[in-house]
Amino acid sequence: MAVAGLIAGLHIIPGLVNVYLLETADGLAVVDTGFARDTAKILDGIAAIGRAPEDVRHILLTHAHPDHIGGAAALRKRTGARVYAHGLDAPIIEAGGPARPIHAAPGLRNMIVAALLSRLPGKTAPTKVDGLLHDGVAVPFDDDILTIHIPGHCAGQVAFLWKRAGGILFAADACINRKGMVLAAAQEDVGEARSSLTRLAGYAFEVACFGHGPPIMAGADREFRKRWL
Numbered sequence: 001m002a003v004a005g006l007i008a009g010l011h012i013i014p015g016l017v018n019v020y021l022l023e024t025a026d027g028l029a030v031v032d033t034g035f036a037r038d039t040a041k042i043l044d045g046i047a048a049i050g051r052a053p054e055d056v057r058h059i060l061l062t063h064a065h066p067d068h069i070g071g072a073a074a075l076r077k078r079t080g081a082r083v084y085a086h087g088l089d090a091p092i093i094e095a096g097g098p099a100r101p102i103h104a105a106p107g108l109r110n111m112i113v114a115a116l117l118s119r120l121p122g123k124t125a126p127t128k129v130d131g132l133l134h135d136g137v138a139v140p141f142d143d144d145i146l147t148i149h150i151p152g153h154c155a156g157q158v159a160f161l162w163k164r165a166g167g168i169l170f171a172a173d174a175c176i177n178r179k180g181m182v183l184a185a186a187q188e189d190v191g192e193a194r195s196s197l198t199r200l201a202g203y204a205f206e207v208a209c210f211g212h213g214p215p216i217m218a219g220a221d222r223e224f225r226k227r228w229l
Helices: 036-048 072-079 090-095 108-117 190-200 220-228
Strands: 004-007 010-013 019-024 027-031 056-060 082-086 131-133 142-149 158-162 168-170 207-209
Touching: 004 207, 010 036, 019 036, 019 142, 036 072, 056 072, 082 090, 190 220, 207 220
Parallel strands: 027 056, 056 082, 082 131, 168 207
Antiparallel strands: 004 010, 010 019, 019 027, 142 158, 158 168
């Protein structure tokens, strides 16, 4: 499946890392870009919803891990879109890495997965960051998309809360949703990650979209409060 509609104006390109297409007040926006090899799949998804690469005006990067920024340079070159990220992660994106050191979340499985992830290449194709994202401030191109700084998994990680359909949260890797919401295996600071999830649970949103795993399409804020408060 190249692309699937979630609600009017929101599409998911599923994969190891999910990519989201948003029809905003100022053209298409892409949330995260996956690995470099995912660029062709993203372009196919754009075509599948009847749009052209040039319709992509904005690329929102939730954090500077290679699986989320790996395709940013190629997608920007193909579309001409502007790239946005938090100031703590922008230097990594512009240099193409390396990512900051990671540590395992609690649990044996997480220790094994984090050890494997730490061996992956940390370099990506560098790309300019055109605009910085700030906590509690709307993204530069759409007043209906709020930026929420959620460090822990990555110091410059941000979530986005879109004022549409009762609220749509793009939770990045604050947690993953595979057989329920859990912490991602690799963290920069586990304590900060838990604090960020508690903060997200205080917002109102009907839908939650994750970097890894399927969205929650109804009552998502209640699920967050049950799990993280």
